[in-house]
Amino acid sequence: MSGAAVGMGSSRASIERSRRTQTFIIHAVLIAGGIIVMIPLAWMLSTSLKPPHQITKFPPIWIPDPFVWSNYVRAVTIFPVSFVVFVRNSMYMSLMITLGTVLSNAVVAFAFARLTFRGSRVLFIIVLSTMMLPQQVTMIPLFILFSKFGWINTYNPLIVPHFFANAYFVFLLRQFYTTIPRELDDAARIDGCGVIGLFLRIMLPLSKPALGITAIFAFTWAWNEFLGPLIYLSRMETFPLAIALSFLRAAHGVLWSELMVVSFIAMLPPVLLFFVAQKHYIQGIVITGVKG
């Protein structure tokens, strides 16, 4: 395009100039938008470090004077139960859910991607259609079932179902498996690999990125889960962080700096995970989103 379309030197310069203004405007808009996105978070941090009388100042004070680091200590010791317990509960729940999600979906997705069996198409359509299902329609019978098991105030109702695969991740992993060349299967077969060998020696090692994405998503969603723990957990020693926060809000409505402190702590694990693994994150969204 550049050679034929641009004739004279002056017009080339003007095209170049208009492109530069265009880029400048785009950057300006994107930076402005980015600031709007980040302001609430800056405000959260600022509030979390303010002395009490500066919190309700209007117009607002952006930089706390002095920085009250003791807010952090007070916020985490405000609960009747040690804050460590909540963090441990959240960690336990999220890691177990991640484990179950990765194990079960890796296996199920492999069968759908690579093995031929009668009814596989129909089954896969059912898998996809359950993605559209709101979980609320199964919530009440499951609650009754799990309470019959004596699972109230335990993590079982929140963890166990994740060991039985989930439509979204089956889809994500199957999409990824299908990008692995079939020739590798054939080569492995010729070398005497069975189905299980094919899965363990070829597919699993090659699909590490996709399994990583699955683990990251599963962990983040589990960590952020709210409705499930709210229904099944009522004793404070069993609370994950999310529910402990909602308890703090209900018990001490307007302790803004404490609320901002614990909110900030609660968002650290998923946010740090996102920063560390952002490439995988984006890849995962691309795999499921575009071809969906």
Added chain:
Amino acid sequence: MSAELQSSQTPWTRMLASNAWSRRTLRQREELIAYLLVSPWVIGFLAFILGPMLTSLGLSFTETDLFTLEFVGLENYTKLLSFDTTRTLFWTTLYNTAYYVFLSIPLTISVGFFIAMLLNQNISGQPTYRVVYYLPAVIPGIATSLLWLWLFQPEFGLINWALSLVGIEGPRWLFDRSTAKMALVLMSVWGAGSNMLIFLAGLQGIPTELYEAATIDGAGIWRRFRSITIPMISPTLFFVVVTQIIWSSQVFTNVYVMTEGKGGPANATLMMVLYLYQVAFRQYRMGYASAYAWIFFLILLVFTLVLFRSSKAWVYYETEIGGQRS
């Protein structure tokens, strides 16, 4: 059969026969393994999805807490769908949820699409922008809710301060029934970054030759946008619309946290799932709640089906002309 074959004379035929036998068992064995491997999902589907769904349908014709159960026929449904609004909150919750869904979806989609279009213009620093805009989507709903509760605070909140800078006296947001839902909608726009990522991926999948060819044919920016970008992005748009409707109609954490589980003021933010939670797990009216859950499910199902039907008219799939491409 194999015994008969093995009795035949030449070692050659015996070898062939045993080979055929082992190949067939291999295929059967593989099918068996395949069923074994998908069995976790099948068991999960029966135990945690299909079984509970049917149970929930059954329960919807009863009145039950955890200990007693009484068959009441269609009473739950007639009570729920009654037009006498003193007897049912169904219409209130439906209106609130529809208000939220139909305002927040166009907003989050257009904002997400707009940012994606900007980022797709060969902009430097794209990865940084992506991270910044996507960040709100990974923050736990509880933290987001508490943060926005604070931002919407009428007296000292940042939003009303910003409004006061341009001479507007901010409303009482979550404390006023006429602005409470709008506050929730505005808050949802903060999470538009997740749509942005999906759109960006879709935009980057459009072959640049299409734009080049159109430019040579003399198509301007608007024309290229209308005739290339829009049709090529329509499958992505369809995906986003469907998942967003399903997802945002289940809005719960925000309203629960921001209104202390009540859906106030005066039921102005009583969303469908919040009401379902109240009926089932505060009042323990499991039968009534099951009927409500089924109505909720059917409404979503109808919406999804209508969208899928209509997609033939407005979603463009490359395979229609490309033949081999998919």
